[in-house]
Amino acid sequence: xKKDIEIPIVKEVYxxxxxxxxxxxxxxxxxxxxxxxRSTPIDMTMVxxxxxxxxxxxxxxxxGIGVVDSNSYKKIxxxxxxxxxxxxxxxxxxxxxxKLYEKRFVFKKNTVSENNLVPIAIIEKDGIFAE
Numbered sequence: 001x002k003k004d005i006e007i008p009i010v011k012e013v014y015x016x017x018x019x020x021x022x023x024x025x026x027x028x029x030x031x032x033x034x035x036x037x038r039s040t041p042i043d044m045t046m047v048x049x050x051x052x053x054x055x056x057x058x059x060x061x062x063x064g065i066g067v068v069d070s071n072s073y074k075k076i077x078x079x080x081x082x083x084x085x086x087x088x089x090x091x092x093x094x095x096x097x098x099k100l101y102e103k104r105f106v107f108k109k110n111t112v113s114e115n116n117l118v119p120i121a122i123i124e125k126d127g128i129f130a131e
Contacts, residue, residue: 010103012037015047015090016120017079017112018127030084030112032076034092035122036068042094042101043067047076051086053109058083068094073123084112090130105130 014035022029032049036042045065051058061077068074079088088107093100107130117126 006099008097008099008101010092010101013042013092013094013101013103015076015092015105015130016123016127017088017107017130018120018123018125019114019117020125030079030081032079032090033073033123033127034065034068034076035073035120036070037122038096039070040096041067041069042096045074045092045094048091049077049089051083051088053086056086058086071122079112085109088112107131 014037015032016035017030017032019028020031034045034047043066045068047063047065049061049063063076065074065076076090087109090105091102092105093102095101107128112128116128118128120127
């Protein structure tokens with residue numbers, strides 16, 4: 001029955017967009033990261049990302065991240081400047097504790113900017129957390 005289905009709640013897993021220097025292009029990029037602050041690794045991690053608003057949308061990107069160790073992070077993708085004016089969604093699924101977890105993270109349009117940067121301790125850089 002429906003009442004018997006357990007839907008685990010994602011805790012201590014985050015998506016952040018970090019402003020970083022790119023040595024190859026000698027410019028700053030916005031990079032999306034998945035952060036695992038759990039005391040256990042997450043496995044078979046998949047991230048599906050897209051940008052959208054009322055009349056525009058980007059391509060859907062799928063990323064097989066694999067294992068993200070406990071208290072660590074992995075880069076997902078570079079986020080282009082021009083899609084920051086859209087809502088940016090990252091749908092994350094992973095296995096942990098023999099359960100399947102999933103969560104939708106959203107960066108509302110125009111919220112990813114230099115003015116909204118906060119310290120991201122685990123990465124030791126400034127960035128923005130998704131809602």
